[in-house]
Amino acid sequence: MTVVRSALIQTFGSMSMEENVERQIGLIHQAAEQGAQITCLQELATGPYFCQVQDPKYYEFAEPVPDGPTVRRMRELARQHQMVLVVPLYELEQTGVYYNTAVVIDADGSYLGKYRKTHIPQVSGFWEKFYFRPGNLGYPTWKIEQVSHAIANGYWVGTINRVGVEPLGDDDFYGTSYFATPRGEIVAEASDHDEAVLVADLDLEKNREVRNVWQFYRDRRPDQYGPLVES
Numbered sequence: 001m002t003v004v005r006s007a008l009i010q011t012f013g014s015m016s017m018e019e020n021v022e023r024q025i026g027l028i029h030q031a032a033e034q035g036a037q038i039t040c041l042q043e044l045a046t047g048p049y050f051c052q053v054q055d056p057k058y059y060e061f062a063e064p065v066p067d068g069p070t071v072r073r074m075r076e077l078a079r080q081h082q083m084v085l086v087v088p089l090y091e092l093e094q095t096g097v098y099y100n101t102a103v104v105i106d107a108d109g110s111y112l113g114k115y116r117k118t119h120i121p122q123v124s125g126f127w128e129k130f131y132f133r134p135g136n137l138g139y140p141t142w143k144i145e146q147v148s149h150a151i152a153n154g155y156w157v158g159t160i161n162r163v164g165v166e167p168l169g170d171d172d173f174y175g176t177s178y179f180a181t182p183r184g185e186i187v188a189e190a191s192d193h194d195e196a197v198l199v200a201d202l203d204l205e206k207n208r209e210v211r212n213v214w215q216f217y218r219d220r221r222p223d224q225y226g227p228l229v230e231s
Contacts, residue, residue: 001205002204005034005199005200005201006036007199007200009031009196009197010042010163010177011196013162020045020047021046025073025077027195028041031197038083039086040086041087042160043088049171050168051126051128052127052170052171053127054127059131062092062098068089071105074087074105075111078106079107084106089103099117099133100116100120100131101115116137117134118134125170146159150182150184151214151216153216154210155207159177163194163196174193177198181210182209183210
């Protein structure tokens, strides 16, 4: 049996990048104290969810990847705790070109790569197209959606939300970050109103067990999907 202890960090964002990074670092230390081997931060972990408004001053939260200050600090932290880190932040590729990015850092502190969010919403309170270009690095994906991903792919899913009301709007982020098994069962869930470091042991043997019974992943037909995306 292969068990990986993983942690999801659920918190809030302030208007200070430095304050947010320091808070995340403190919570990562808590995850390490609980034995986490993989720790995932929330979307745009270095800032508030500024997409509640449309204001170019929030471009200031963007930074280069992997050579920006946050990734450098997180690489040191990963090395210190021998922990894999997933760090979502606001990526600056060049002036005027920004992405909603998640950086992956290995337990030895090495930079493994990044994912840029593919599907960018643009509705009231979630004005993401104002800030982000659609991701161009491929597509690797609330409870219904992510639990469905766990079942369809036969793997564990960790889903992270913010919590509370931040300075830029009335959105009340409802927390409840969670881990779901390859069967779609929620085995650990955070509070709907408090900051949390949610830690769970993920038995990777369950991936094989579920795929042996439910062949959803094996029976995918990507060769048939072309007409759906061409219309």
